[in-house]
Amino acid sequence: MKAHLLFPRQLKIFVIVLTVISFQFLNPVQVIAQTPGLIFERATGGGAAVLDPNGDGYTSKTTSGFQGNDQTDSEIPYVPLVFPMVEPDSDLGPGPDCGFTDFVDSGIEDPIQNYINLNNKWLFRMRMGHSSPNAKSYSILVDTDGKFGNSGPNADPDYTSSNPGFEIEIVLATKFGVFVYDVRTSVCNAPVISYTGTTNYQKSIALTTNCGNPDYFYDFYVDMSDITAKFGINASTPIRMAVVDNMAANKSTLCNPNSASDVGGTDCTGPLEVCFNQIINNYTPCPPGEYCPDRSSCPIITGTYTASSTVVSGTSTEANGTMVQVYINGVAAGGTVTVSGGNWSRNGLTLVALDEITAIAIAPGKGPS
Numbered sequence: 193m194k195a196h197l198l199f200p201r202q203l204k205i206f207v208i209v210l211t212v213i214s215f216q217f218l219n220p221v222q223v224i225a226q227t228p229g230l231i232f233e234r235a236t237g238g239g240a241a242v243l244d245p246n247g248d249g250y251t252s253k254t255t256s257g258f259q260g261n262d263q264t265d266s267e268i269p270y271v272p273l274v275f276p277m278v279e280p281d282s283d284l285g286p287g288p289d290c291g292f293t294d295f296v297d298s299g300i301e302d303p304i305q306n307y308i309n310l311n312n313k314w315l316f317r318m319r320m321g322h323s324s325p326n327a328k329s330y331s332i333l334v335d336t337d338g339k340f341g342n343s344g345p346n347a348d349p350d351y352t353s354s355n356p357g358f359e360i361e362i363v364l365a366t367k368f369g370v371f372v373y374d375v376r377t378s379v380c381n382a383p384v385i386s387y388t389g390t391t392n393y394q395k396s397i398a399l400t401t402n403c404g405n406p407d408y409f410y411d412f413y414v415d416m417s418d419i420t421a422k423f424g425i426n427a428s429t430p431i432r433m434a435v436v437d438n439m440a441a442n443k444s445t446l447c448n449p450n451s452a453s454d455v456g457g458t459d460c461t462g463p464l465e466v467c468f469n470q471i472i473n474n475y476t477p478c479p480p481g482e483y484c485p486d487r488s489s490c491p492i493i494t495g496t497y498t499a500s501s502t503v504v505s506g507t508s509t510e511a512n513g514t515m516v517q518v519y520i521n522g523v524a525a526g527g528t529v530t531v532s533g534g535n536w537s538r539n540g541l542t543l544v545a546l547d548e549i550t551a552i553a554i555a556p557g558k559g560p561s
Contacts, residue, residue, distance in 0.1 A: 231249050231251060243394045251266060262399035268317075273457070276486075281402050283459045289403075296319055303457065316332055332433060334358060354449050359423065360372065360375065364410060395410055434455065455467040513531065516530070
């Protein structure tokens with residue numbers, strides 16, 4: 193009888209303990225899923241103060257979380273990187289759609305942002321379709337010399353098909369740290385700058401829900417003084433940037449292109465070189481942490497010209513008031529003209545045989561074509 197009475201009592205205790213454990217496990221998950229702005233993986237050491245300056249555990253301005261727009265309501269005033277199009281979800285190579293390597297963009301909030309703070313730290317923010325504890329690699333690729341590709345006047349002398357013209361690769365390797373690679377040659381060497389561990393990155397919840405569930409911010413940073421010492425650029429150097437991530441753990445994508453997952457700012461799923469060119473050709477160089485305007489669309493020169501021609505005309509898809517500069521054999525032909533009704537015309541020229549005629553456009557609020 194004693195054995196019979198003891199067994200049900202033990203069973204009741206066992207059930208009660210299970211219930212308590214289940215509640216304690218589920219409750220934090222529910223809080224995380226409902227609190228846009230909450231930092232759920234904090235940086236350690238001094239990095240916490242860099243990525244969360246007011247120390248309240250939120251990437252939003254207050255503990256109320258993001259309310260209307262997670263860019264304007266951000267504690268840190270990040271600036272978007274400029275891309276040729278809205279970043280779609282589900283445009284990956286390897287990796288799960290809407291997952292932890294899928295850059296996402298609602299068309300209002302941007303997929304990648306950066307910022308230089310008063311202590312010369314260079315911060316980056318990536319908007320991901322999901323988050324995972326898995327170790328993956330997320331890269332910022334930097335062109336510092338304005339040369340890219342293998343043809344034309346701005347071809348990069350160090351061009352390869354896997355690296356058409358980047359000089360620096362900054363890698364967030366989750367679970368490992370943040371690392372900087374010198375990719376000026378085709379030789380894949382070890383990082384030249386290393387911030388190991390979890391000091392230089394954090395994860396938080398974004399306001400957006402591109403795939404029907406919360407998006408996530410991966411924030412990380414490097415010290416600009418370290419970049420200056422290794423590469424000679426600083427917070428005033430005009431640069432161009434692209435972003436890509438990788439299914440492999442702790443890897444440079446330029447040295448491990450076969451496991452590349454998503455290129456931010458384009459729906460390109462072809463060879464990486466093609467995708468990178470789409471980004472860079474749209475990019476007007478500007479200093480880190482500043483807004484780089486879109487490229488203007490190239491003007492079109494129309495008509496037939498002879499050695500006696502004095503007028504060059506053409507069309508433009510840009511707005512009225514767009515400036516067009518005509519070049520003869522690569523030299524600017526005096527002042528600019530403006531677009532009106534989709535047309536432009538430059539008078540007072542003196543063309544001779546074998547002259548090469550080119551033109552660029554600069555639309556309001558945009559960079560040169």
